[in-house]
Amino acid sequence: MRQMARLLLLLPTTTYRTEDFVDAAGKLGVELVCASERPSTLEDLAPDTLVTLEFRDPDAAATRVAEWTRRRPLDAVVGVDDLTATVAAAVASRLGLRTNPVAAVAAARNKYEMRQCLAAAGVPVPRFRRIALKEDPFTAARGVGFPCVLKPLALSASRGVIRANTIDQFIAAFRRIAAVLRRDDVVATGDAAEFLLAEQFVPGLEVALEGLLIGGTLHTLALFDKPDPLEGPFFEETIYVTPSRLPDTIQRRIVAAAAQACAALGLTEGPVHAELRVNDDGPWVIEVAARSIGGLCSRTLRFGTGMTLEEVILRHALGWPIDSLDRERRPAGVMMIPIPRAGRLRAVHGSDRAAAVEGIEEVAITAHLGQELVPLPEGWQYLGFIFARAETPDAVEKMLREAHAHLTFEIV
């Protein structure tokens, strides 16, 4: 009989999330099996713990894992991002493990399907229209209202998301998104490779809700303010601060809208990352993803007596008890350091001074020297992340800005 639980983590080779999930698995003392879309150099030597899966084909991945588990039963399967969330659901469903319905995760992964589900359930969403990339953009532009936002159906991190105020801007954005979808580093298949979404631009403040679904009930883990205005033409994410400074009544409406959106999609288990806009008409659901927060941002969150978000997610997937889903009371925040322009990173200055700012916990420069940097809307990476904790959310935001001001990046 097995003594140790066995967990399959689906880790794309290029995700930021590997270290935090692998650390969490180590803390929980589970036997860790890692699957990636490309073979590890050690896979032949360690076939019990390293697996290659075709993440673009969830059914094929499920079949492969079902075969693999005949000699090595699994207790949980966890995906760490949008792409692997769908694969994890397919694999876990095949094995009879705790997961969301595959169709619900797939709907959340496709922005058009998501909008349709949410609109049908009466969840406030922007007016939207799916447009085939083979359509004439000039003709397509005449069918939308302005200002609008054009976006790919299935990319993350605001990649390819562009605001258009005029027909000319619409046509330029349309062509730019089509080019993004042809890039070698883009994983877009099926409808996501052939269509884009045009939707009404919703003015207002933006927030992000981090949650955990347990048996269909949404537990809010954190609500983040995004204090930098996101008005376009591109939608670069920078600062996240929690707890939110919005009035309690508005926060409750945001949570209710996110819960309604999860129910509309049919999501019932596991992490949820939702993005909403708030204006005089109330909250508008922009995104609901069946995954946890991206990048290294989860490092802002601690629960109960210091549990990380990844430990919470793994415990939930394993069906283990979770002592507390209450985030620590101290305000916290992160700044995703944006890439200011294209080029090659030659040097980073001021990291020590940035790290020395009061309240700054960590300055993690994740881009490496010599790296080719691609800014939005084509890019999908950051220069790094800055983390802060302080007595108030305002102080957290101030410290993050102060630390960022100390950093300079030589890009040639």
Added chain:
Amino acid sequence: MSESNDKSTDLKARVQDLIDSMINPAVAGHGGYVELIDVQDNRVYLQMGGGCQGCGAADVTLKAGIERLLKEELPEIAEVLDTTDHAAGNNPYYTPGKM
């Protein structure tokens, strides 16, 4: 030399042998290499270099690959720990991003 020192030296030699014979020839496929820094109290301290330094999959290589292999061959090993300065890696095989 004490008996415990003898054991530690012997374990270190066996770990080095596995790194030389199994691990480094494999990770060389991605331009990487692994150096044994020390073995203390059955804990193995390693550094990763080349394509492994700063690689988005370095933790997978370490925990699901190297640690697994070393523990299989040398069950007395308690843990394998990475002492690499990954931020200083300037040629990682996989560069992480928010896909």
